Amino acid sequence: MVEKQDRALIAGFLGASAALVFFGWLTRVVLAGESMRFDTAVRDGIHAWASVPLTSAMRAVTQLGSAPVLVALGILVVWRLAAQRRRRAALIFVAACLGAEALSEILKLAFRRPRPEAFFGYSEPITYSFPSGHSVMSACFYGVVAAILTTRMESRATKTAIWMGAALLAVAIGFSRVYLGVHYPSDVLAGYAAAAIWVGAVRAGYEIWLRRR
Numbered sequence: 001m002v003e004k005q006d007r008a009l010i011a012g013f014l015g016a017s018a019a020l021v022f023f024g025w026l027t028r029v030v031l032a033g034e035s036m037r038f039d040t041a042v043r044d045g046i047h048a049w050a051s052v053p054l055t056s057a058m059r060a061v062t063q064l065g066s067a068p069v070l071v072a073l074g075i076l077v078v079w080r081l082a083a084q085r086r087r088r089a090a091l092i093f094v095a096a097c098l099g100a101e102a103l104s105e106i107l108k109l110a111f112r113r114p115r116p117e118a119f120f121g122y123s124e125p126i127t128y129s130f131p132s133g134h135s136v137m138s139a140c141f142y143g144v145v146a147a148i149l150t151t152r153m154e155s156r157a158t159k160t161a162i163w164m165g166a167a168l169l170a171v172a173i174g175f176s177r178v179y180l181g182v183h184y185p186s187d188v189l190a191g192y193a194a195a196a197i198w199v200g201a202v203r204a205g206y207e208i209w210l211r212r213r
Contacts, residue, residue, distance in 0.1 A: 016200025023193035030113065030130060030186050039116075039184040046179050047119060055120050058176040065134035065173035070097070070141055077145060089148050096202045100140035103198050104133045104191070119181035132183045135191025138173040140199055142166040 029035045063069055074097060081090035105127075113130035127133065146166035150159040174188040 013200065013204050016197050016204065019193045019196035019200065023190060023197060026186060026190050026193065027111070027130075030190070031111070035184070035186040039186050042185040043116065043178060043181065046175075047181070050119070050179070054179075058179045059122075061172050062134065062176035062180060064169065065138035065176075067137075070137055074141070077148075081148070086148075089151070092202065093144055093148060096144045096199065097137070097141055099202065100136050100195060100198050101133075103194060104131065104136040107131055107190075107194060108133070113187070116181055116184055119179070122180045122182060124182055129183055130187050131190035131194050132174065132177050132187040133191070134177050134183075135170070135174040135188045136195045136198075139170040139192050139195035142169050143195070143199055144202075 026035070074093075077093060078090045081087070081093065108128040108130065111130045112128050115124060115129040118124045143166055146162050150162050153159050153162075170192070174191065177183040177188055178185050
């Protein structure tokens with residue numbers, strides 16, 4: 001049991017450290033204006049594939065990372081965990097999501113990157129662009145849900161399927177933000193990195209708390 005906790009603690013620390021290094025590098029590149037060539041090329045490349053059906057799909061997908069949908073799903077997750085008497089998992093889930101939202105808003109205010117011009121007449125959010133809040137929250141929300149769902153599972157295939165589903169969902173939401181033009185690609189990548197930092201920190205903190213108990 002101790003060896004398993006050690007592995008989890010080390011994995012959380014290494015994952016968060018790697019994400020922190022990447023986020024720091026990306027932030028330097030963005031602040032120096034060196035990411036615009038990449039951002040513009042990717043935005044233009046994605047926009048070239050635009051179509052009415054794809055735009056409708058992306059408008060729907062992006063809602064899966066919006067605050068109203070995540071709050072509604074979050075309430076459902078907490079209710080189910082409470083019904084199963086998994087109060088500790090419910091508390092961790094709430095703490096992880098609220099912390100991710102706070103981290104996202106703090107980083108936006110710290111860097112104050114203006115948003116790009118949205119495509120397709122999409123309503124442009126009033127918040128700053130870096131990092132993408134949808135990317136932070138979707139990666140954290142669906143990642144933590146996947147972790148909770150797979151904790152008591154024995155089937156490796158089922159665990160893999162759930163984790164792949166969560167990852168694909170987060171990637172699709174991030175892609176939708178770039179497709180709709182409300183974020184630069186570097187914003188989305190930074191959002192994923194910020195989520196990895198926070199989730200890794202939460203995981204490491206939980207393992208340390210278990211040790212002290």
